[in-house]
Amino acid sequence: xxxxxxxxxxxxxxxxxxxxxxxxxxxxxxxxxxxxxxxxxxxxxxxxxxxxxxxxxxxxxxxxxxxxxxxxxxxxxxxxxxxxxxxxxxxxxxxxxxxxxxxxxxxxxxxxxxxxxxxxxxxxxxxxxxxxxxxxxxxxxxxxxxxxxxxxxxxxxxxxxxxxxxxxxxxxxxxxxx
Amino acid sequence: xxxxxxxxxxxxxxxxxxxxxxxxxxxxxxxxxxxxxxxxxxxxxxxxxxxxxxxxxxxxxxxxxxxxxxxxxxxxxxxxxxxxxxxxxxxxxxxxxxxxxxxxxxxxxxxxxxxxxxxxxxxxxxxxxxxxxxxxxxxxxxxxxxxxxxxxxxxxxxxxxxxxxxxxxxxxxxxxxxxxxxxxxxxxxxxxxxxx
Numbered sequence: 001x002x003x004x005x006x007x008x009x010x011x012x013x014x015x016x017x018x019x020x021x022x023x024x025x026x027x028x029x030x031x032x033x034x035x036x037x038x039x040x041x042x043x044x045x046x047x048x049x050x051x052x053x054x055x056x057x058x059x060x061x062x063x064x065x066x067x068x069x070x071x072x073x074x075x076x077x078x079x080x081x082x083x084x085x086x087x088x089x090x091x092x093x094x095x096x097x098x099x100x101x102x103x104x105x106x107x108x109x110x111x112x113x114x115x116x117x118x119x120x121x122x123x124x125x126x127x128x129x130x131x132x133x134x135x136x137x138x139x140x141x142x143x144x145x146x147x148x149x150x151x152x153x154x155x156x157x158x159x160x161x162x163x164x165x166x167x168x169x170x171x172x173x174x175x176x177x178x
Numbered sequence: 179x180x181x182x183x184x185x186x187x188x189x190x191x192x193x194x195x196x197x198x199x200x201x202x203x204x205x206x207x208x209x210x211x212x213x214x215x216x217x218x219x220x221x222x223x224x225x226x227x228x229x230x231x232x233x234x235x236x237x238x239x240x241x242x243x244x245x246x247x248x249x250x251x252x253x254x255x256x257x258x259x260x261x262x263x264x265x266x267x268x269x270x271x272x273x274x275x276x277x278x279x280x281x282x283x284x285x286x287x288x289x290x291x292x293x294x295x296x297x298x299x300x301x302x303x304x305x306x307x308x309x310x311x312x313x314x315x316x317x318x319x320x321x322x323x324x325x326x327x328x329x330x331x332x333x334x335x336x337x338x339x340x341x342x343x344x345x346x347x348x349x350x351x352x353x354x355x356x357x358x359x360x361x362x363x364x365x366x367x368x369x370x371x372x373x374x
Binding site for chain 2: 008
């Protein structure tokens, strides 16, 4: 940075009410001895004056109404998203409970009479296979590996979805609070 | 100009908006639409873009209102959102600098009880200033706007732009140097002004 530029920077630090390192009188004296830089300072000062005098550009009259409508639409959208997540998370959280209850009932049935419980398991597996292919695959896997695998997977998925829903609801503060 | 400090009414509006009342947020929109719009217009140079950016700013503010620090002035917070949004938009559109012959959108000038000559002069000067701003890179432009139109200190500008105070000083100096060179090179007719 040239000496002139340094002087200009100091001059504008003072104009911007920011502490300048050099005294104003010294600066004026320096500028008086350097007419070329003083001329440049004049241009800078004229520009500064014009910018300071520039008015605030007002917003169009209808803008506030448009923004309020956009905010209301955003609020409705957030609520829909939150409601959807709550339902999905709730269902996913409920499924493991139902499956665990069913597993418990089947377990009791097997203890009492293995012959009665076997067709029920078969029927359930066939139904699941028919409705949800993915669920059916998981059920087969669960049947092969462990009877607890499917409920655990669903419980995990339900938990994750519930946490995602809670996390999103934290970001939707006005919706969360209402 | 909107209130410079968070006043009791404003705190009530924020609390109301956080409690889920959009009417309370509407008060904040009403109070701050002009400063936000002015920043967006000065940054983007087009009224349509400024309206769109203003709307987006308030939507972001609404969605993230729970993150607002009540120790900070609401004006500073919302202008922080607006500044970064406008810089992002300029970067995406690669409009750091407009062509030298680009004509910015005519500025709206208040015409109440003012002679046509004065209106014409005011409009010309306003367009000229907007033309200067359009020649600046986005980062410099924001610093200049926050200093001249909002009277923010270097510290406040640094906080809004998420940079250091020396960086603000540097940006302002470079921006002024660029503006002065534009004025000199294009021999802009500036009316006489008082001495320093």
